[in-house]
Amino acid sequence: MTRTGLGLVLCAALCWAGGNLVLKGLGGVSMLPVFIWASLVPPVPMLALSWVTEGPDPLATMLALSGLGWLSVIYVALVSTVLGYSLWGALLSRHRAADITPFALLIPVVGIATAxxxxxxxxxxxxxxxxxxxxxxxxxxxxxxxxxQR
Structure with a gap:
């Protein structure tokens, strides 16, 4: 593992923890609108990153995507991101973080089962x-x- 890789993993863990603290602090807010609005921000930096890494015409790359590719993008954007994080945020707002966080261990299990x-x-x-x-x-x-307890 490189130092850069380790640093990125540690930053990801810090961001995950910070995000969970923010979600926990939101309390009785409906999480679905929060994540719909939050999902409107990432496309801009991701488009810029695509421009840098994939060349000067990211639109051509997107248009070349197959139907299955688009279905995959829609699934990741709507189901795993918006719906998944909305449910996660709703659980965090209602229960102790220590009771909810272990369920994050199911992410790789669900991933390989789905595959x-x-x-x-x-x-x-x-x-x-x-x-x-x-x-x-x-x-x-x-x-x-x-x-x-028994």
Whole structure:
């Protein structure tokens, strides 16, 4: 791992934590409009980044995208980003962060399960074992305190 990579990962974790604190502080606000408005900002810097990394005509790159490519972009933009973060924000506004945050561990599990179901990708034994370990850890994290109270 490079220093730059490590720095970016640490910055991402800091941004995730900061974003969760902001969402927690919003309280009774409806999260769907918050994320719809928040989703209007990133296209501008992303277009600039595309211009720098993909060449001077990002519009041609976008127009060359296949139908499946556009469906993928729409899914990521609407379902995983707007809907997913809206639900995440709603949960954070109603529950303790310590109770909600462990469920972020499901992100890779849902990702590989979706790839297997939708794209027909074959999961390796290591991926299946890893998903089972994550699920077991999440179950212990969520249900463990309840089991100790008995």
């Amino acid at each position: 297997a179901l939708v794209l027909g990708e074959r999961l390796s034994l290591v991926e299946v074992i890893g998903a089972l370990v994550i699920m077991a850890g999440l179950a212990l994290s969520v249900l463990g305190p309840r089991w100790q």
